[in-house]
Amino acid sequence: MATATAHTTEAHTGPARILDREPLVLNNRSYSWITNRVCGIVENKQPLLWWILFVPSVLLTGLTVFCFAYLISTGVGVWGQKQPVAWAWDITNFVFWIGIGHAGTLISAILFLTRQKWRTSVNRAAEAMTIFAVMCAGLFPAFHVGRVWMVWFLAPIPNANAIWQNFKSPLLWDVFAVSTYFTVSAIFWFLGLVPDLATLRDRCKPGLRKALYGIFSLGWRGSNRHWSHYETAYMLLAALSTPLVLSVHSVVSFDFATSIVPGWHTTIFPPYFVAGAIFGGFAMVLTLMIPVSKIYGLGDLITPKHIDNMAKIILLTGTIVGYAYCMEFFIAYYGANKYELQTFQLRGLYGPSTWAYYFMFGFNVFAPQLFWYRPFRHNMWVVMFVCMCVNAGMWFERYVIIATTLERHLTPGSWRVYEATWVDKYTFLGTFGLFMMLFLLFLRFLPVIAIGEVKGVLPQSDAHNDGHGEKGIQEEDLMNYPDRHVAKSVA
Amino acid sequence: MSTTLKRVHGFLAEFDNVQDLYHAAEQVRDAGYQRWDVHSPFPIHGMDHAMGVKRSKLPYFVFFGGLTGTCVAFTLQTITQTTFWSDIGLGFLQKLAETYPTVVQAKPTHIWTLPAFFPVMFELTILFSAFTVLFGLLGHIGLPRLNHPLFVSKRFAKFSDDTFFVCIEARDAKFSQEGTKAFLEKIGGKNVELIEDDI
Numbered sequence: 051m052a053t054a055t056a057h058t059t060e061a062h063t064g065p066a067r068i069l070d071r072e073p074l075v076l077n078n079r080s081y082s083w084i085t086n087r088v089c090g091i092v093e094n095k096q097p098l099l100w101w102i103l104f105v106p107s108v109l110l111t112g113l114t115v116f117c118f119a120y121l122i123s124t125g126v127g128v129w130g131q132k133q134p135v136a137w138a139w140d141i142t143n144f145v146f147w148i149g150i151g152h153a154g155t156l157i158s159a160i161l162f163l164t165r166q167k168w169r170t171s172v173n174r175a176a177e178a179m180t181i182f183a184v185m186c187a188g189l190f191p192a193f194h195v196g197r198v199w200m201v202w203f204l205a206p207i208p209n210a211n212a213i214w215q216n217f218k219s220p221l222l223w224d225v226f227a228v229s230t231y232f233t234v235s236a237i238f239w240f241l242g243l244v245p246d247l248a249t250l251r252d253r254c255k256p257g258l259r260k261a262l263y264g265i266f267s268l269g270w271r272g273s274n275r276h277w278s279h280y281e282t283a284y285m286l287l288a289a290l291s292t293p294l295v296l297s298v299h300s301v302v303s304f305d306f307a308t309s310i311v312p313g314w315h316t317t318i319f320p321p322y323f324v325a326g327a328i329f330g331g332f333a334m335v336l337t338l339m340i341p342v343s344k345i346y347g348l349g350d351l352i353t354p355k356h357i358d359n360m361a362k363i364i365l366l367t368g369t370i371v372g373y374a375y376c377m378e379f380f381i382a383y384y385g386a387n388k389y390e391l392q393t394f395q396l397r398g399l400y401g402p403s404t405w406a407y408y409f410m411f412g413f414n415v416f417a418p419q420l421f422w423y424r425p426f427r428h429n430m431w432v433v434m435f436v437c438m439c440v441n442a443g444m445w446f447e448r449y450v451i452i453a454t455t456l457e458r459h460l461t462p463g464s465w466r467v468y469e470a471t472w473v474d475k476y477t478f479l480g481t482f483g484l485f486m487m488l489f490l491l492f493l494r495f496l497p498v499i500a501i502g503e504v505k506g507v508l509p510q511s512d513a514h515n516d517g518h519g520e521k522g523i524q525e526e527d528l529m530n531y532p533d534r535h536v537a538k539s540v541a
Numbered sequence: 542m543s544t545t546l547k548r549v550h551g552f553l554a555e556f557d558n559v560q561d562l563y564h565a566a567e568q569v570r571d572a573g574y575q576r577w578d579v580h581s582p583f584p585i586h587g588m589d590h591a592m593g594v595k596r597s598k599l600p601y602f603v604f605f606g607g608l609t610g611t612c613v614a615f616t617l618q619t620i621t622q623t624t625f626w627s628d629i630g631l632g633f634l635q636k637l638a639e640t641y642p643t644v645v646q647a648k649p650t651h652i653w654t655l656p657a658f659f660p661v662m663f664e665l666t667i668l669f670s671a672f673t674v675l676f677g678l679l680g681h682i683g684l685p686r687l688n689h690p691l692f693v694s695k696r697f698a699k700f701s702d703d704t705f706f707v708c709i710e711a712r713d714a715k716f717s718q719e720g721t722k723a724f725l726e727k728i729g730g731k732n733v734e735l736i737e738d739d740i
Binding site for chain 2: 080081082085206208212213214215216217218219220222223226227230233234237238241245248249251252253264265268269270271272273274275276277278279280281282283286287290293294297301304501502503505506510511512513514
């Protein structure tokens, strides 16, 4: 007993140790502080910057609508695709956006299963990002089919032609993978939102807002008998989403890997695509969350620790991607298939679009290496810079894989360097507007941080942490947690 | 139509922190109450044990939901793209669906083309499971509902912010107007409130 007391005092007065866990929420914030801060974003007037970003986003969305309208009314010839480059910016953009989404699911599902509690501050926004990114992604293949009004032919519905989809085709697997991914992500997101919508509902004055939050929060009343089922449901969804997210980008990579095009027909594609998707997605999460945290004063919830962790994941996945780039090259040489080898030589060494390859390699492999150095992970400008590099680099990766491979297809007589038209460019630019617009509306109407989940990881939420109540846990409680029980039982 | 008649829903007691709530829950459980509940802004680790709540049965539902998805995907793909159902003597199914297998690159139309169907089978398993999770959960917890007697209480609105509640319902066999109130106060409940519902 005496030892335990002495130990407590020592831990209390001594300097923080290197291996101490950093708190997930800084400054010992209380439950109501978190509620007020997060709900305040929705309840108060938006800062001027919100409008400065929102208006251009709406205009850019209009640009995409215009470009698609122009495409439909004129014909697919307004895009830059010509033989042999039949897949170009549209599929690049599709893979780019769908990849962005993967970080959201990784944070919400895989980090949940591995009990990474720091996920709670970022999972809501990351899941929202997933859904919006998948919406942007879905536009491109839908219009790429040519006659977009026939897009319902993708769905297995009995039709007058009595012709069904070719279920052996990876393109159809993609339809199922992406639509399942969207649906499951939306369910997961909605289920997570229910308790927080109840918080918003309980703070509203009676009126339309209260009625709407009330309906969407399903009459949630925080009952533990409900939480018990809810937590099981949440874990089941996490367990379902984890293989799902790995399957989605694997299936996307099958679009290429199951073909016989040199440069696409490789077995490394599924893991390489998944790592790349997580990599690009985390960069986008940070690109969004760092400004959100600064603008709305959420620094105590999204702490340097969170950013540090995500930077490490970017470093890890970026290095995996770099390994895949090198391994692809090596196998092209080692596999002794001259078409494969030539594709890679043209891609990286002396083809017409090597510039894209260098952008890809520099942005994705070299830029994240800055994150080996801790002060860089803690400098928001450096983090934002690297994330911007990765955002761009991941787009170039898909462009390199798709367009530059097709530019030099098997028949030299049909070789042609791909050039994007203004419609290609503005359509893609406009999807950033759509993405931003949806994200800004999300900030405006829904809680950007999972209030309930963050409260659950506070030290004072531990039922066995006696005697501190609202104040929050002190350092020695974490250090001596087992000792306290020993002391108690001896006494 | 409003009447002056009210029905007692139960007693609601307030607690300031998780630890007090946890110990209170243990005492309510030990006192033998059945119809009662704890309300908190977030799920409390270990509370199921303190309340004596059993593990959720939801996973069993989800297993069968997922299995349904697998079967649907298998049937959909084999009926439309193989001769499997005719081969096992159930050709009428294929006639019913009026299907012509799409032959690409001379891929076979018998059952051994099955591995090509795995991705869709996998995706539909996940999709059906996820829907079972959603609707299974709603079924288990009896939501959505538009109102609940507890929402009459002005204090109860704080459940989603920073306050914790224990509610013992009047339909519990051990409930009594005085005894339950005294019990809730004894275990540390503050502002014990009688919740009444319009009939």
